[in-house]
Every structure is written in C-alpha cells, then in structure tokens.
Amino acid sequence: MKAAIILCAMLALSECMVRIPLNKVKTAREKLEEQGLWEEYSMKYPYRPFAKFSSYAVGNEQMTNDADLAYFGVVSIGTPPQSFRVIFDTGSSNLWVPSTYCSSAACNNHKKFNPSQSSTFRNTGKSLQIQYGTGSMTGLLGYDTVAVGGIQVPNQIFGLSQTEAPFMANMQADGILGLAYPRLAASGAQPVFTNMVQQGLVQDYFSVYLSRNSASGSEVTFGGYDPNHYTGSITWIPLSSETYWQISVDSVTVNGQVVACNGGCQAIVDTGTSLIAGPSNDISSINNAVGGNYVQCGNIGNMPDITFNINGHAFTLPASAYVRQSNYYGCSTGFSGGGDSLWILGDVFIREYYTIFNMGQNYVGLATAV
Template sequence: MKGLVLALACLQLAEGVVRCRINLKKGESIREKMRAAGVLDDYLKKIKYDPVKKYSSKKGYVVNQPITNHLDSSYFGEISIGTPPQKFLVLFDTGSSNFWVPSIDCKSPACFNHAKFKPSESNTFTPNGRSLTVTYGSGSVTVVLGSDTLRIQNITVTNQDFGLSQEEPTQPFYFADFDGILGMAFPSLAVGGMPTAVQGMLQQDQLAEPIFSFYFSRQPTYQYGGELVLGGIDPRLFHGAITWAPVTQELYWQVTVEEFAVGQSVTGCCSQGCQAIVDTGTFLLTVPQEYIESILQALGAQETSYGYAVDCEEIENMPPITFTISGAQLPLYPSSYVLNTNGYCTLGIEVTYLPSQDTQPLWILGDVFLKEYYTIFDTAYSRVGFARSA
C-alpha cells in the first residue's frame, strides 16, 4: 500500500455544521497492475461471460471527503473504525449496500497487503458471530459481522454494524489500493439485512441534510481524484441547474432513461423506457446487450481482447452520446467515453450483464459518466440529481 500524504482543512459553516476536506493521493490503476502481473487477460476473459452478480431537522455535519480512484478509476477514501481508531481506505460504492473491511483473521492473499481490523485492539468492538457472503461482479467476500464506532472526519457513528472479511477473491482485490467497501445503496439491497453506514449516519443525526454527493475529477491525479460530500451539496463543484430524477426502485439508485442519442441521431432505444443504475462502484458505462452492436457501429469501434478499440486520431471527430433523463439532455463527449492508454484507445463502455428487474433495458452509469456530472443522492426524497461538473 502506497503512503498517503494528508492535508486537513475544516471550515465551521454554522453551529453544528462543519465541512472538512482531506486531500488523498491517487492509487495506481488496478488494470495496469494486473496487466503488469500477467493476469489481466485471463481475469477479463473469466468475468466477461459471468453475470454481474454485484447487483445483488438540521443537525450533524457536512463533510467533504476527497477520493481517489481504482481499476481504471473507482473512488475511495479514508475512514476509521474502533477505539482507538484503526484506519482504512474504502471504496464508496452506490451500487451495493454492505460495509466491510479485512479482518486480522483473513488468510486470503488479497488480505495480505491491506490494512486489517484487529478486534482485540478496540475497546468498543462488539462481536456478532453471524457470517454472510457478499457477491460482487469480481467475486464473493465472506465476512463475520460485528459492530464498532465508525468515523469519517467529524462524523461519528457508534455501534455501526460492519463485516470483517474472512475470505476475499485474489483478483482483483489483491491489486486494489483500497482495503474494503462501504456500500451506499438502499438498505433493502444489503445482504443479510445488515444495517448500512448511511442508515447509521442518519439515525444518529450525523448529517446536516439526508443527502450525499459525488464529484469526480475529469483529470484525476495521485494527489486528488474528487470528493464525496456527506450531508450536503458543494456549489463550487458544479455549475448550472440540477436535474432531479426519481428513484424507480429502492434497491439501487436507479432512474428512468427516456431517450438515448448518438450524435444528432435519436436511436429510439428507450422509447418504451430504459432504466439506469447510478453506480460509483462501476468504472465503465454499461450498455444493454441488445444495443451494443448498433452503438459500436455508430462510433466506429472494433472489438478486441482489450475492449472496443477506436482510432486515437479520430477522437475529436466522434459524436457525443446523450441520455435524456427527466426531460433534460445529458451529453457525454468522446473526451470522456474514450480511454487513451499509452496511445491505445478504447471505448469506456461494456455490456450490461445484469438482468433487468422489470424487463426494461438496463444501463449502468458508472464513473465514465459521473466524471461529467456532479451527482447528488437524496435519501429523503429518493431521487438523484445531476449537474454539470465544474
């Protein structure tokens, strides 16, 4: 695990309301680590044909939590658990709901190079003894449950339930710069009925408002990848109006896509309705299986072992792809959806293998999309807001 350089700045906004920023360094890409280790191709072949199983009054604080990214980019930041605090880097994941970190008892190789929670060193830890398995697209994690004090800057949640991993899949977790995952989807998605960390924050009046929001830098560096704002919205991180979309199912942060266009051509793909999961734990933009061929043709892409390749010299001439959500057009430009890795250019898209809950075609708006749009998750009104990132 690479060292972190931390810079702390807290601002008293009002009585009982504090905003803090912690600048974290950006972790190295897991994709490049796995490629260097010679295991990326086999891993991508293995998961390509597997279903995405993952889709299984004012008080408190406003906390700005800068975050860094993973794989190509997933975003994570620092928390602590226990008394005295034990520090961990966790992936803040709006596409899952369980919260876990590695345990000192974990014997999987993926746990060897990560921070591990030591229950005996926390005088506020309470064991639960119940075990469960949480399944993600990249594999399953077996955890034993316990509870302890969770801290994220000024936010303190006592008796927060969390998992202590006993087994983790070697790939890709061995190559991850984050230690665990803090799921931020709805409680109904949590495996085993486990209370979520967001629930704990809300129930203990730790958030100034019942919302959280994400800003992902378009040009993340090791120093800074973006920010998670807990309990508020930061107007400095976006401009223009906010488009609000109601959540259609309180499992994922799922909204309706009314239309999808490539360039000036309205595809009609979503004329009968499409759904989209807004997921900070997925890097790519995922496309329903039935639409992928026509989209690749429209973008001039060719399928290769490393993804859907395009000519790097043609990026500027490629069309935007536009989602219509709640009547607003949200374009995504080639500078966002084309990934340039050492002069080799691929589309930042893949096929959605997750079956739709209601037969409507399903998209996943991952970090490729979210880099362009400051995204607000409103738990009080079950809605998602999108605004152009600053």
C-alpha cells in the same frame, strides 16, 4: 409592522421580543402551505448547501482517483482507530474491511482490522456474504465506531472479511463502503449513511464529485453538496426503485437518432463501476454509432456526442468523456456489454455530472460537473 422591525434593529433583543408580536408573523413555509405551493417548492429547492446555522454536520471525505478506474477514501474503525482505504460504492450497501481472520491473498496484501485491539468492538456472531459483479467476499459482522469525513458514527455494523475473491488482491483500496439503500444490504446490516441519518448526525442526502484524468479533488460529501463542483442548475430525477439508486432512462441517442434503450430502460447510478454498462446488443449499437469499441486516439475530436435522455432532460457525453486513453492499449470506449437488462451509469457518466443522492425524498440530482 415595518416600523417596528426597523426599531427592533436599534434595540436590545429583550425589548425586540416585547415590541414585535412574533406569534402573528407567518413563516415562509406557512405562507406557501396556505397557497398549496409548499410541496412543489420543497421539491424544486430541497436543499441549502453547507447550511451555516444547521444543527447537522457536513462531512467531506476526500477520495483518491485511481487512474479513473476507482475512487477511494480513508475511514477509521475502532478505539483506538484503525484506518482503511475503502471504495465509496453507491451500487452496494455494506461496509466491510479485511480482518485478521482472513488468509486470502487479497487480505494478505491489505491492512487488516484486528478486533482484539479495539475496546469498542462487539461481535454479533452473524455471518456475511456479498456477491459483486467480479467476485465475492465472506466474513462475519461486528459493531464498532466508524469515522468518515470527520463524522463519528457509533454502533456501526460492518463486515470483517474471512475470504476475498482474487480480484480484490489487485485493488488499491482495502474494502468497500456501500451507499445504496438498506434493502440491498447483505445480512440486513445497517448501511453507514443510513445510520448517520437515523442518529441525527447529517441531513438525508450526500453528493459525489469525481475528478478526471487521475487528478486530485474527488470527494463525497455527507449531508451537503458543493456548488463549486458544478455549473448551471440541478436536475432532480425521481427514483424508480429504492434499492440501488435506480432511475428510468428514456433513450440513448447519437446525432438525434436512438441507438439504444429504445422505448425506455432502467439504470442505476453507480460510483463503484468504472464504465457505463448495458445489454450487449445496445452497447454494440452505441459502439457502432461512434466508430467501434477500439478507436483511433487521434480521431477523438471528430467522434459524436452520446446523449442519455432521462426524465425529459438530455445528459450528453462528449467523446473526450467516454473514450479511455491508455499508454498500453490505445483508445477504447467506456461502454461495456453484459447480459443484464439493468444499465449501469458508472464513473464515465458521473465524472461529467455532479450527483446528489437524496435518500429522504428518493431523488437523484444531476448537474454539469466542473
């Protein structure tokens, strides 16, 4: 067989097919399956970054870093396309933008989608209401072509806002594109990424890189990931729930001592939240361990690391990552307390760890960001 393969390289393809009995050559997968190793292998090495010979597309969407507080990119909706800036939010599942039906202050200082100017728009007659941590929006649902990251997604359901909460008037972005699971979607609306996968446009995972200190380069990659954005290996963490991108955290430690999440806790990996949030008592404990919520800017180099222990692996944040520096308010930690027992690993965490969101196998992959 080895001689036949060498000969094949010197012959035309038609001759090659005659000389090598391909039906007798087992694939790598077949060999691994015979040894009972395929499941383990596919979980350990589930992806090829930007596979050159794949029939799937890879969509790179550049995002603007808004003062390390939010990350947004541009999508277009309709025919001809109308462009909007949207926050790519793994903590929600709906796409919505302001519309000409809305007269809220938040709509009046943002771009509005005009359905009468799109030849491909279809109204569903259904209403939409979404509650976020800082307010809500209401509107109606329609279908149209959505373009994101160079990928055209026909027949995408989305929200056209009729009212928006006051805080949205201060957003640089016009709307939100949710990237969580379909079960979290309001009004049963199919999320954009789920629609991409079901239409066979991309593979069933996407990745997120968030830049630091308002720098450029942030991106979300649909159907691929970029090794240039991380160093070392990827740690794969199974989801504990498939609504949010929810995982189990073992503990939070400072200098080897547990300061929060004692005995384990649940957390979601959320690109739409600026800080790391958790129960008030736990957040107070973390802040006390590092010297308080507000700290001396000149002391950042002396402050301890904070480690999130997840699935047997340590994910450490240095003080330079978890302390926010402001010309107006001085320096404060990026930890926020709340009443919910569900932790939120927001942008403070994701900036340090390049994240792959695997909807096919229900895993999150984390690797040290560069």
